[in-house]
Amino acid sequence: MDVRKSLVSTLVTLAISSSVSAGVVPENQKNTWFQSANSEITEKLQQTYQKRAKNVILFVGDGMGISTLTAARILEGQLSGNPGEEHQLSFETFPYSALVKTYNVDAQTPDSAGTMTAMMSGVKSDAGVIGVGEKVQRGDCSTMDNNELVSIVDLAEIKGLSTGVVTTARITHATPAATYAKSVERNWEDISDMPDDAIAGGCKDIADQLVNYQSNLETRFPGLNVDGIEVLFGGGRRHFLPKDAAFNSLDASSEKEGDRTDGRDLTSEWQNIYKDGTYVYEQTGFDAIDTESSSHVLGLFNESHMQYAADRTNDIAGEPSLSQMTGKAINILDNNDKGYFLMVEAGRIDHAHHAGNAAGALTDTIELSEAVQQAIKQTNPAETLIMVTADHSHVFTIAGYPKRGNPILGKVVSIGSDTPTLANDDLPYTTLGYSNGLGFRDLGTETNADVSYDSPAIAGRVDLNAVNTESSGFHQEATVPLGSETHSGEDVALYASGPGAQLAQGNIEQNVIYHIIENALDLVGKE
Structure with a gap:
């Protein structure tokens, strides 16, 4: 009886305390900030989750750090x-998130090969290597044996799921590869x-591995019967074509578009492998793809990387x-009906940053957000x-200390002022900047960030008074x-929504x- 009385007393005390606490918050505090945050918590408290998913879509913003977001x-x-x-x-509304440590086994500041290998294979590996364990020696073909890893795409194919790889970079570049x-x-x-020693040692180039992915997987696991990667969209045609002008695509930008020296x-x-498959290389061909009847599609929309999002209209034959x-x-x-795994990479965020062009990197990040929104619309x-x-x-x-609403691409204008804040050298400065790289360029309305490489690096301060930093x-x-801005080593963000998303928590x-x-x-x- 004493226990029951104690419990009732505790519950009554908690109820009174809760009521009093609710009344303590003054009405003037319950403004839009307060109400918005309260609604967000209420919504999260009502969420439930499932353990298994039919489909998974992994979006990777290459070089998309916290400051970029x-x-x-x-x-x-x-x-x-x-x-x-x-x-x-779009994805910042997802219910689950985590911070992700990006270092490679041998590198404090990582590269895309080692980082994507970790995401695809479940183990960390070295910088510069793809789909292999840390025991290999970079560039040494003889160390490949018994160090190949099994990827998510491999497992999905084995289970009978459909698979796809989409990127704005060359499809043979580190992340998609x-x-x-x-x-x-x-x-x-x-x-x-x-x-020559790698070729003699039996190692295959990445483009070759992509085209022969199905047979390679079946050879590795005798008795296996898979149907290969169904969707491949990206750039990088040059790695699939002979170094012969006769094989140029209609939108080739080089005299000899192809790089291959083996004539293939x-x-x-x-x-020939996918006789019912569809190969396209420009917008018109892409638009004509019948999504209901297509079994396999290969789209190589540029000789090298696809265009920056802001530069897409300048493409010779158009690209999606x-x-x-x-x-x-x-x-x-x-x-x-069994489901699918799809990896989508916004590869050119990274390239714009390397060129020191924030406008390009941010525009491609926004494009990634729109792609995620597209996926949300089309999936359950x-x-x-x-x-x-x-x-x-x-x-x-x-x-700097720019006031709220100050143009993010603009010069710092402090609270209470309408003119740019000056540094100790009496020059204005921008909110956004880079710790290293090629430095200042004033290229006007140029949308191709790579033009930055045409001139030597300019370090330090420049008079920006007459420069439109928002262009x-x-x-x-x-x-x-x-010669190029570098990666950094801090954590990146992970956002998740859908069955299994609850595992994206913590660091x-x-x-x-x-x-x-x-x-x-x-x-x-497991089940």
Whole structure:
């Protein structure tokens, strides 16, 4: 009886305490900030989750660090006519998130090969290697034996799921390559990139591995019967074509588009393997793809990387956006009742940062957000796990004390002022900057960030009084002069929604992402 009285007394006390606490908060405190946060918590308290997913879509913003997310969020908000700081990118509304440690086994500041290998294989590995373990020696073909890893794409194929790889970079570049290839050197994109001893040792270039992915997997696991990767969209045609002008595509930008020195046309080889498949290289061909009847599609939309999002209209024959490729990939992959795994990379965020062009990097980040929104529209949240993350960050900063709503690409204007704040050298400075790299460029309305490489690095301060820092061709100042801006080593974010998303919590190693995906799809048959 005493126990019951004590319990009742405690409950009454808690009820009174709760009531009193509710009344303590004054009405003037319950403004829009307060109510918005309260609604967010209430919504999260009502969420439930499922353990398994039918489909998984992994979005990777290459080089999309925390500062990039923040700046892109503000820019998108400002482009909509708002101050910007309160805005959210599409995936920032996801219910689960985590911080991800990006270092490689041998590198404090990582590269895309080692980081994507971690996400695809479940183990960390070295910088510069793809789909292989840390015991290999980079560039040494003889160390490949017994060090090849099994990827999420491999497991999904084995289970009978459909698979897809979409990227705005070359499809043989490090991040997309880590979904399907095994290589001790990320730069072996075609045979012309390989040393003679590697060729003699039996190592295959990455483009070759992509085209022969199905047979390679079946050879590795005798008795296996898979149907190969259904959707492949990206750039990098040069690695699939012979170094012969006769094989140039209609939108070739070089005298000889192809790089291959073995005379092989891998686009034709792919079409011979997938006789019902569709190969396209420009917008018109892409638009004509029948998503209901297509069994396999290969789209190589540029000789090298695809265009920056802001530069897409300058493409010779036209190319689809990341959002369009994502939507079409989903429509093809969801024809499989067993489900699918799709990796989508916004590869050119990284390239714009390397060139020191914040406008380009942020525009491509916004494009990634739109692609995620497209995926949300086309999928059932009860059966599709969507994850958004980055492979690494960049030395990209948001600094000074600009007032709220100040143009994120602009010069710092402090609270209470209408004119740019001056530094100790009596010169204005921008909110965004880089710790190292090529430094200042004033290229006006130029949308191709890579033009930055045409001139030597300019380190330190420049008089920006007469410069429009909000133009697409402005490249921010840098402290340390380098031939290219570098990656950075801090954690990146992971956002998740759908079945299995609840595992994206806390501070995790990058290879844990593989295990979240594997668990959601139950690829190794735990159930």
